Amino acid sequence: MEAIEAKSKKAGGARLCCICNQRRPVLKRPKTLEQICRECFYEVFEEEIHQVIVGNRLFKSGERVAIGASGGKDSTVLAYVLSELNRRHNYGLDLFLLSIDEGITGYRDDSLETVKRNEVQYGLPLKIVSYKDLYGWTMDEIVKMIGLKNNCTFCGVFRRQALDRGAALLKVDKIVTGHNADDIAETVLLNILRGDIARLSRCTSITTGEDGPIPRCIYSPNAYRGFAREFIKDLERLRPRAILDIIKSGEDFRIATTTKMPEQGTCERCGYISSQKWCKACVLLEGLNRGLPKMGIGRSRGGGVNGDHKKETKAGSTRCGWNMYVTQMWVCVLVRSLVMCMSNEIYRDTCLDSKSSNRLTLMANGFISATKLRERSGQGVRCCRVVLRHVWDLASELPIDKSEVPNPPAMPQRLVSLVLVITLLDRG
Amino acid sequence: MQLTLEFGGGLELLCESVKIHKVNVDLPDGVDNLNMKHLLSWVRTNLIKERPEMFMKGDTVRPGVLVLVNDCDWELSGQLDTAIEEKDVIVFISTLHGG
Numbered sequence: 001m002e003a004i005e006a007k008s009k010k011a012g013g014a015r016l017c018c019i020c021n022q023r024r025p026v027l028k029r030p031k032t033l034e035q036i037c038r039e040c041f042y043e044v045f046e047e048e049i050h051q052v053i054v055g056n057r058l059f060k061s062g063e064r065v066a067i068g069a070s071g072g073k074d075s076t077v078l079a080y081v082l083s084e085l086n087r088r089h090n091y092g093l094d095l096f097l098l099s100i101d102e103g104i105t106g107y108r109d110d111s112l113e114t115v116k117r118n119e120v121q122y123g124l125p126l127k128i129v130s131y132k133d134l135y136g137w138t139m140d141e142i143v144k145m146i147g148l149k150n151n152c153t154f155c156g157v158f159r160r161q162a163l164d165r166g167a168a169l170l171k172v173d174k175i176v177t178g179h180n181a182d183d184i185a186e187t188v189l190l191n192i193l194r195g196d197i198a199r200l201s202r203c204t205s206i207t208t209g210e211d212g213p214i215p216r217c218i219y220s221p222n223a224y225r226g227f228a229r230e231f232i233k234d235l236e237r238l239r240p241r242a243i244l245d246i247i248k249s250g251e252d253f254r255i256a257t258t259t260k261m262p263e264q265g266t267c268e269r270c271g272y273i274s275s276q277k278w279c280k281a282c283v284l285l286e287g288l289n290r291g292l293p294k295m296g297i298g299r300s301r302g303g304g305v306n307g308d309h310k311k312e313t314k315a316g317s318t319r320c321g322w323n324m325y326v327t328q329m330w331v332c333v334l335v336r337s338l339v340m341c342m343s344n345e346i347y348r349d350t351c352l353d354s355k356s357s358n359r360l361t362l363m364a365n366g367f368i369s370a371t372k373l374r375e376r377s378g379q380g381v382r383c384c385r386v387v388l389r390h391v392w393d394l395a396s397e398l399p400i401d402k403s404e405v406p407n408p409p410a411m412p413q414r415l416v417s418l419v420l421v422i423t424l425l426d427r428g
Numbered sequence: 429m430q431l432t433l434e435f436g437g438g439l440e441l442l443c444e445s446v447k448i449h450k451v452n453v454d455l456p457d458g459v460d461n462l463n464m465k466h467l468l469s470w471v472r473t474n475l476i477k478e479r480p481e482m483f484m485k486g487d488t489v490r491p492g493v494l495v496l497v498n499d500c501d502w503e504l505s506g507q508l509d510t511a512i513e514e515k516d517v518i519v520f521i522s523t524l525h526g527g
Contacts, residue, residue: 026500026504182492
């Protein structure tokens, strides 16, 4: 141990932890760029979480709270921190771990072992709920029925509801789930790419009715997601706070009051939150049970259980607000990323390499196709596209090789004013 | 030079699912002091058996891979320039898969 201490001095230099000024630092916090030691990191990390819990009045004394536990690092950290804070600050919560077993042979074995270890370590009772308990089908059985194609639809839809349904079984007041900043930032970007503002506003809010970031699955190495993740990690390298800034952008996007959002009602069959007559899980289950597993997969036009309902929603929605609003958000993100990369010293040190700029182009294209899908008012969309093209032309004029231009360009200012123009267009 | 290399967070899958490797690394020709840059290229040639792009990008690790030299984030010790000494412990953890 002493040998390591001595050797680390060479690694960490003579510097000491920014907070306690006593121990050697072991990490640089991306959020603050402070170099801090292990002990101080735990302390500030736990204290910040406590402040968020208190500041947002997340819990009331005496509540039963289920911790969504997957056995991964995020939920393990959550289980530790919450049980520790509950003890330290007397929240008076009745905590337990809730795990979902999809019934995929070999997939959960390791993680369920981890969850069982958490149960012992933190002294929290554990409840494992299986797809079989909740839906009458395991994932293996579903795969046997429908094959490997499309099974992600089932797993994803079932999983999203599984925690809520499991929680209902346990009669808890609240469920908490742990996510890391990278995942949230990724989800923000993905929801923007898909043009899904309803989900965008939900994915960053601290409490929700349903829906967290989409969980990953062994069957699906989602191309979109991997690409967004790499983009985010690249941005982080240019500027460590980028990830938190993206989340902040997600939080800041407020839905225009003129825009009609898809209404959230409840499923007529099971009472779960749903924007349709039947929730997606019920539609899928109906198909499975009737031996028509393809039901509910892909785009259904008319017919089906939810056919009529869809028409109503469409008729009720406003014509233009949507597209415009999405464009506005998109431009904001573009501008923010660009400003971030171009601003002063960061620009001079590390400029966007051509790969990152290609990525920005790709994302812009992805957005354009997303807008196409939402084409409801020709005029609005054409406007958007012209403006976006414009933004993109401006952006591509930006020098990307640092050898070419010594000074930070004045471009971001022009981009910022474009956002204003779009805001005005939207009002007009 | 005797070193302990540890792979975690899924990276072990790239080196035949072995997490801890006790290895003996020779100094490359014309190099007096080993640094992380040399070590990474050694790891890539000698330990990574598949999909090296999951581990490295360019001459450094892929963004999202944490590197600890003797329990200390390599950002504090100069990243690729970090000098490596006898009996050092270097840990690579991927944060890219799963929560």
